[in-house]
Each structure stands twice: as C-alpha cells, then as structure tokens.
Amino acid sequence: MLRIQHFQKSYNGHPVLHIDDFFIAPGIHWIRGSNGSGKSTFLKTVGGLISFEGDIVLNEALSLKQQPTAYRSAVNFAEAEPLFPDFLTGIELIQLFKTAKNAPSGQEQPYVESMGMTAYLSDRISSYSSGMLKKLALVLAFMGRPACILLDEPLTTLDVDSLPVLYSWIADLHQQAGTTFLLSSHQAFEGDLLPNVREILVERATLHYSA
Numbered sequence: 001m002l003r004i005q006h007f008q009k010s011y012n013g014h015p016v017l018h019i020d021d022f023f024i025a026p027g028i029h030w031i032r033g034s035n036g037s038g039k040s041t042f043l044k045t046v047g048g049l050i051s052f053e054g055d056i057v058l059n060e061a062l063s064l065k066q067q068p069t070a071y072r073s074a075v076n077f078a079e080a081e082p083l084f085p086d087f088l089t090g091i092e093l094i095q096l097f098k099t100a101k102n103a104p105s106g107q108e109q110p111y112v113e114s115m116g117m118t119a120y121l122s123d124r125i126s127s128y129s130s131g132m133l134k135k136l137a138l139v140l141a142f143m144g145r146p147a148c149i150l151l152d153e154p155l156t157t158l159d160v161d162s163l164p165v166l167y168s169w170i171a172d173l174h175q176q177a178g179t180t181f182l183l184s185s186h187q188a189f190e191g192d193l194l195p196n197v198r199e200i201l202v203e204r205a206t207l208h209y210s211a
C-alpha cells in the first residue's frame with residue numbers, strides 16, 4: 001500500500017524522522033508514539049502537506065514526488081487540530097471538498113446524520129466548538145474515493161457517543177472499498193470496534209511494527 005523509502009525529515013536542521021525502508025500493508029493501522037515523537041510530522045508528509053527527503057509510493061504506482069497530483073487525490077487527511085476558513089459554513093466547505101475530490105452526490109449525508117451534525121452545518125465555521133470542527137474534518141476526510149485516509153489524533157475532542165460512530169465509518173469503508181487507514185494516537189488502541197488493527201510505533205526517530 002505505502003512504501004516509505006530513504007525518508008528523512010528535519011526541522012531547521014534538527015532531524016525528527018529517518019526511515020530507510022518501511023512498508024505499510026493494506027489495512028487499519030494505529031500509529032502510536034509519545035508527545036513529540038513525530039506522529040503528526042509523519043502523517044503530514046504522507047498526506048503531501050510538508051516537504052521531506054526521500055519518497056513515498058502508493059500501491060507501487062504513485063510516487064508522491066513524481067506524481068504529486070494523482071497521489072494527493074488518492075490520499076485524504078484530517079489534521080489533529082483543523083483550521084478552516086471560518087467565514088464559510090460547514091455545508092459550503094463540504095461542497096468545496098466534494099468538488100475537489102470528485103465525490104458522488106449525497107456522499108456526505110450518512111456521515112453527517114450519523115454524527116449528529118445536521119443542526120449546525122449551515123452555521124458559519126467561526127461558531128463551531130473544537131469537537132464540532134473535528135467532526136467536520138473527519139467528514140471531509142471521507143469524501144471522494146481515497147485509497148488511503150490519514151486521521152491525526154482522531155479521538156481527541158470527540159465525545160464518547162461519537163467514538164463508536166467513527167469506528168463504524170472506518171470499519172465499513174475498509175470492508176466495502178478496501179480503504180487503508182492510518183490513525184495516530186499517543187494512547188494504545190483499546191476495544192474491539194475495529195477489525196485487525198495493526199500497531200506501528202514511532203520511537204527513536206523511526207517507525208516499526210509493534211511485536
């Protein structure tokens with residue numbers, strides 16, 4: 001699914017991640033590491049948001065460096081602390097993303113309804129709480145037909161009732177479309193709401209599968 005090759009990421013000359021060669025198989029992956037270990041940095045590079053040395057190749061076909069547009073259209077990303085243009089309404093932003101991602105008509109509806117967002121989506125984003133923003137970011141990440149969805153700290157700010165809803169979105173899309181997920185957290189994965197989750201640890205400035 002994703003091959004990370006000769007990967008290096010530094011900020012202002014300070015190395016944060018160094019990955020010689022790492023393969024992420026299709027599936028649902030829990031990217032775990034302590035604060036500052038590099039989880040967000042890793043997901044932002046995989047999402048094509050920040051520069052890095054080396055390359056990331058999707059399905060042995062799409063290189064982030066060689067085919068950046070095609071690669072990015074196949075990989076969706078929800079940031080840990082999303083920032084959106086706050087003069088738009090949620091509905092307007094969803095429509096923008098749907099157009100950009102060539103999403104089918106009405107694709108957002110089951111997501112919006114199951115997460116209880118209908119009542120506030122016609123309000124301007126400036127009025128949203130952090131949990132409402134997080135839910136919007138999650139819906140946007142599911143728009144289109146991505147091969148891979150990256151969710152950075154998806155659990156933070158979500159209320160307890162929303163967690164099983166998000167897990168059901170992930171499990172259903174993985175089962176129906178084979179979509180691969182990378183979810184980051186500083187906590188260990190708990191529960192049986194997601195099938196066959198594999199844990200990848202970010203530590204000592206690199207990645208490895210949990211034993």
Ligand SMILES: Nc1ncnc2c1ncn2[C@@H]1O[C@H](COP(=O)(O)OP(=O)(O)OP(=O)(O)O)[C@@H](O)[C@H]1O
Binds near residue numbers: 033034040042
């Ligand atoms: N824009 C930046 N400029 C400089 N250093 C940065 C920048 N972003 C991250 N870093 C540094 O890179 C390292 C990894 O940060 P990152 O945000 O990727 O960690 P994280 O595992 O996501 O942390 P957390 O769990 O606290 O969110 C940290 O040492 C951080 O200080």
